[in-house]
Amino acid sequence: AQSVSQHNHHVILSEAASLELGCNYSYGGTVNLFWYVQYPGQHLQLLLKYFSGDPLVKGIKGFEAEFIKSKFSFNLRKPSVQWSDTAEYFCALKEDNQGGKLIFGQGTELSVKP
Amino acid sequence: DTAVSQTPKYLVTQMGNDKSIKCEQNLGHDTMYWYKQDSKKFLKIMFSYNNKELIINETVPNRFSPKSPDKAHLNLHINSLELGDSAVYFCASSQDLGPYEQYFGPGTRLTVT
Numbered sequence: 391a392q393s394v395s396q397h398n399h400h401v402i403l404s405e406a407a408s409l410e411l412g413c414n415y416s417y418g419g420t421v422n423l424f425w426y427v428q429y430p431g432q433h434l435q436l437l438l439k440y441f442s443g444d445p446l447v448k449g450i451k452g453f454e455a456e457f458i459k460s461k462f463s464f465n466l467r468k469p470s471v472q473w474s475d476t477a478e479y480f481c482a483l484k485e486d487n488q489g490g491k492l493i494f495g496q497g498t499e500l501s502v503k504p
Numbered sequence: 505d506t507a508v509s510q511t512p513k514y515l516v517t518q519m520g521n522d523k524s525i526k527c528e529q530n531l532g533h534d535t536m537y538w539y540k541q542d543s544k545k546f547l548k549i550m551f552s553y554n555n556k557e558l559i560i561n562e563t564v565p566n567r568f569s570p571k572s573p574d575k576a577h578l579n580l581h582i583n584s585l586e587l588g589d590s591a592v593y594f595c596a597s598s599q600d601l602g603p604y605e606q607y608f609g610p611g612t613r614l615t616v617t
């Protein structure tokens with residue numbers, strides 16, 4: 391079955407530290423990949439997405455992700471985190487012809503200490 | 505302008521009751537979804553609708569019945585509520601079933617006592 395795995399359950403960083411959150415998926419076909427963020431008590435917001443083309447994708451708020459097909463990975467990065475980045479981060483996969491559903495990873499809670 | 509809205513935001517009810525959650529999108533999208541987020545924050549698809557037609561029913565108990573009166577609305581009715589139904593329910597929409605991002609509503613926190 392198709393799945394998405396996020397390696398880090400809870401990450402704690404100090405402000406200005408660099409961030410990398412891991413995401414791996416299991417599916418051999420064409421995929422669309424997403425990173426969503428959920429700030430405390432709020433709904434999910436799209437950070438960035440990969441459909442095709444340049445495997446290095448830039449998103450909002452200084453986030454970027456790199457699609458590495460050979461590794462089935464789509465890791466999220468940010469060079470310098472801020473306290474306001476404290477949130478839950480979800481990697482998600484959308485397959486072709488599967489009714490549009492997103493398959494989510496387990497989520498990574500990021501806590502940034504001021 | 506709220507793109508995807510849900511009501512109510514909070515719902516507290518007793519076991520055995522029947523309740524509904526409403527969702528509306530003003531984005532002109534063709535496809536709408538319901539997701540359930542459990543206490544560990546894991547998100548799982550429940551239903552998807554495209555042009556008012558059911559596309560996905562992801563092994564959800566038949567106590568859950570979605571209804572789409574038009575493309576802009578997807579409501580969720582739950583019969584005979586159980587403790588395990590306590591969760592946050594998110595509605596979402598996308599342009600259609602293709603490679604488009606999904607826009608999420610604010611969520612409805614359902615607590616069954």
